[in-house]
Amino acid sequence: MAEATAAAPDLASALIAENFSRDPAGLLQIGGLSLTALAERHGTPLFVYDADLLRRAYRALRAAVAGFAEVDYSVKANPNPAVIRVFHEEGAGAEIASGAEFDAAVRAGVPPQRILFAGPGKSAADLDRVIGGGIGEIHLENREELLRVATAAERHGTTVRVALRINPGATAQGGAMRMGGKPSPFGFDEEELSEAVAAVEGQPRLHLVGLHLFAGTQGLKAETLIGQWAYGLALAAQIARQTGRPLETIDLGGGLGIPYFSGDATLDLDALRAGLPPLVETVRNDPRLAGARVVLEPGRYLAGPAGIYLARVLAVKHSRGSRFVITDGGMHHHLAASGNLGQIVKRDFPVVAVRQGEGASPCTVSGPLCTPLDVLARAAPLPELAEGDLVAVLQSGAYGLTASPTGFLSHPTPAEVLVDGDGAVVIRARGA
Known part of the structure; x- marks a missing residue:
């Protein structure tokens, strides 16, 4: 840029x-x-x-994507528990990237089962912390982490709900910073999706329930976001075909941007809303996706x-x-x-x-x-x-x-x- x-x-x-x-x-x-x-x-x-501006941003986005997705809050943007609490009181769950963020979300009143854990380097200590605390879902990003989560689940005597974060192909890109379509520490490459699904399915303590896709961030164009989300739905269907059961969660990430500079346009929520009907039909008409909770988890857009x-x-x-x-x-x-x-x-x-x-x-x-x-x-x-x-x-x-x-x-x-x-x-x- x-x-x-x-x-x-x-x-x-x-x-x-x-x-x-x-x-x-x-x-x-x-x-x-x-x-x-x-x-x-x-x-x-x-x-x-x-706080009123925090609420206003949340309500506007929730209304724009109503009927397609729910809106959670990405805690990394501003992890102050008071800020998290404002969004939770509006109905948001939390996406976290560390054990400390898990603690902050819980202090803010977010139920552990409404918390998703993403990030490319989750430590054994943090995994113990969140699994012991009853976290709702962990998003797997590499094979070593997959095994760490399985080991922690065995140690706690529980089965952990997991999703696969996928580093998408180049056709899913957009925003000021690409988060996929190139060599990346984030997620399993799309080319190895089938192998990753098989690896999770081979772990009896892991229950594969979803997909996490985050193709780019600071996106200011509705058509770019719609394209990324459509790509995510196609990947979700691919996972469901391989597992032979419907998905429960489709996390399409955040990435919604805000204007910082001269020439930056505010994201057009009306254009975003207008682009959703084909995505709604895709979910509704595919029994492998129809029961899934589609979630967006922006941070900057809500708090900035x-x-x-x-x-x-x-x-x-x-x-x-x-x-x-x-x-x-x-x-x-x-x-x-x-x-x-x-x-x-x-x-x-x-x-x-x-x-x-x-x-x-x-x-x-x-x-x-x-x-x-x-x-x-x-x-x-x-x-x-x-x-x-x-x-x-x-x-x-x-x-x-x-x-x-x-x-x-x-x-x-x-x-x-x-x-x-x-x-x-x-x-x-x-x-x-």
């Missing part, structure tokens, strides 16, 4: 108009609460999430737009014709915004001043760390700023704090606050 040179002000303005607000003095608000007041109360840097990363200006420096806004926030808390998390999302995220001002011009927003990598934005169009002002990084509800190198240079971790109704509660204390 080509690196964006700036987060256009029209994207930031559109996001503010859609998700947030400004008070009569031009100060940015979240859920009707002042970000300035939240910063004074909880310190900066600070992550703030709006609800979050703001708030940082305070420490200094404004002019160097050889360039303006640098130096803040107390940086890549140690928000690696994705710095562009260093991976190839899915580079920079610039939409960054705005909390206090509305005139005469915006491009500037570099950098953090307090002694590395040139600590840059939150390279060309953010911001008004004149001074020490003490606040800047807000939008689209920060997913892959923020827990996806970042928080130990680098030993700065304290920021607090996380959840705004719900007319109040705000600390869901992670500063320094915790």
Whole structure:
């Protein structure tokens, strides 16, 4: 993906108009609460999430795919139990990628049988943890893991429900990052699907109930997602033919994207809904699939737009014709915004001043760390700023704090606050 040179002000303005607000003095608000007041109360840097926006995203997606799929939440996007709880209260199960995420989901109230465990390197300790805790399903990604799960199941004297994660062929690709169609640590290659099914079927402590397909992520085009899901249904039918029994679960992954940069389009849920009837017919007309629970498990799409990363200006420096806004926030808390998390999302995220001002011009927003990598934005169009002002990084509800190198240079971790109704509660204390 080509690196964006700036987060256009029209994207930031559109996001503010859609998700947030400004008070009569031009100060940015979240859920009707002042970000300035939240910063004074909880310190900066600070992550703030709006529970109503989390609910709104979940309900909109659930309505768009109603009659085809259920919607679970991918905990890796934001594993704070308070965030997981919001989605669980809306009806979501959880997809996890570690034993600690299993614990977080259970603390949030998710029943273990509504939890799916994916990931290419599940340890024996984590498998013991989740099998002993009654997890609903484990998604197998390689032969060694298959044997580890069978061994753990024998140790616990139980039969474990499993699905096969398949690394699909090139025809199933799409999104900003391909997750299949090439050599990959994720899942069994499609070419070895039959051998993988036979290997699972040969283990008496494993009960093969489903398929997991995750072809790509940060997908913003409905037609791409529909194509991936259709491919997944075909693979699911292939597994059912080989086992001779209907599937119970068809996990079509997440991969739904959100706009970060100028030119990014918001995923069109109406177009997504319009593309579903052929998929619904495929499931309905195939007795091997008709009874299966089809599930989507997005994370970024559900949590990303609800979050703001708030940082305070420490200094404004002019160097050889360039303006640098130096803040107390940086890549140690928000690696994705710095562009260093991976190839899915580079920079610039939409960054705005909390206090509305005139005469915006491009500037570099950098953090307090002694590395040139600590840059939150390279060309953010911001008004004149001074020490003490606040800047807000939008689209920060997913892959923020827990996806970042928080130990680098030993700065304290920021607090996380959840705004719900007319109040705000600390869901992670500063320094915790």
